[in-house]
Amino acid sequence: MRSRLLSLWLILLIALATQAMAYSLAISLSEYSRRAVYANFSAGAAAMRDVSGLPYADKINQAGRIYGLNPEIIAAVIKAESSFQPRALSVAGAYGLMQVIPGTWRLVNSQAKICSGRHAGECGSDCFYDPDLNIAVGTYYLSQLVQRYSGHAELAVAAYNAGPGTVDKYGGIPPYAETTEYVGRVVGNWYEVSGRWPPGALAAEKWAKTASALGWGILMTAGAVVTVGQQLFRRYKSLRWR
Incomplete structure (x- = not known):
């Protein structure tokens, strides 16, 4: 049981880190696409x-x-x-x-x-x-x-x-x-x-929606990390789970 909980906790940590990197990438791609839209708009103003x-x-x-x-x-x-x-x-x-x-x-x-x-x-x-x-x-x-x-x-x-x-x-x-x-x-x-x-307008919207979904996923995964971590701590009364 101990090894299963610890394995789950480690998997959740990896998932959380992966989601955070994906979220950062989605935000960057959305902003890049939005800048392309604005650049074209500014060129049109001239x-x-x-x-x-x-x-x-x-x-x-x-x-x-x-x-x-x-x-x-x-x-x-x-x-x-x-x-x-x-x-x-x-x-x-x-x-x-x-x-x-x-x-x-x-x-x-x-x-x-x-x-x-x-x-x-x-x-x-x-x-x-x-x-x-x-x-x-x-x-x-x-x-x-x-x-x-x-x-x-x-x-x-x-x-x-x-x-x-x-x-x-x-x-x-x-x-x-x-x-x-x-x-x-x-x-x-x-x-x-x-x-x-x-x-880039559709790309900006797509990446913004992706970032939003990843943001909610990060919150859920972080909650699961805390929950599993609390169970491990309560079970072993220590942070030494190995």
Whole structure:
């Protein structure tokens, strides 16, 4: 009985070590595949390809040409932000197609003068909901973020959602469920709008699921190691099991 318990404990230890190595490998492969997806997305941000067959396509294409940002990226953000609903208003007070908050609107206006000469005083909801102005302001801001992060469009998109200060704080996409889900949604939208198949996307998802399954397996195996170890200790009142 003693040798059987000890053999089982040793087998469980080997299984635990094997699972841990497999888990680490799966995480690495998932991250490598995800980086390939982001690299392709960032390369797409630098291209200039007009969109068609989408609401406000002409306005999106025009803004992209003016501010040097691929219209496909703009369309992907609009789809994620408002699903092309010009009167969208979030609980956080973000307005319109690109869900621009008033503070960001004022910042962009101070730099790009997008509303200059249109009216006296501060911009209000009439401006915020105007598709032309909203797309222009959102596109200018997003293009500045792409430049800020040296063409890493996934970081620009994360900053568009969570703020550049948060991205700078974490040195990458913040580990917030809302932001990581948002970046994934925008990237997925871009691949859909552009008609490209994301390289590595399926691999990243597959390895992420594999890592999750291995993680649960590690917990179960670790529990079994502890249980068998406790039985050996109780039986022999010592850690000398040989």
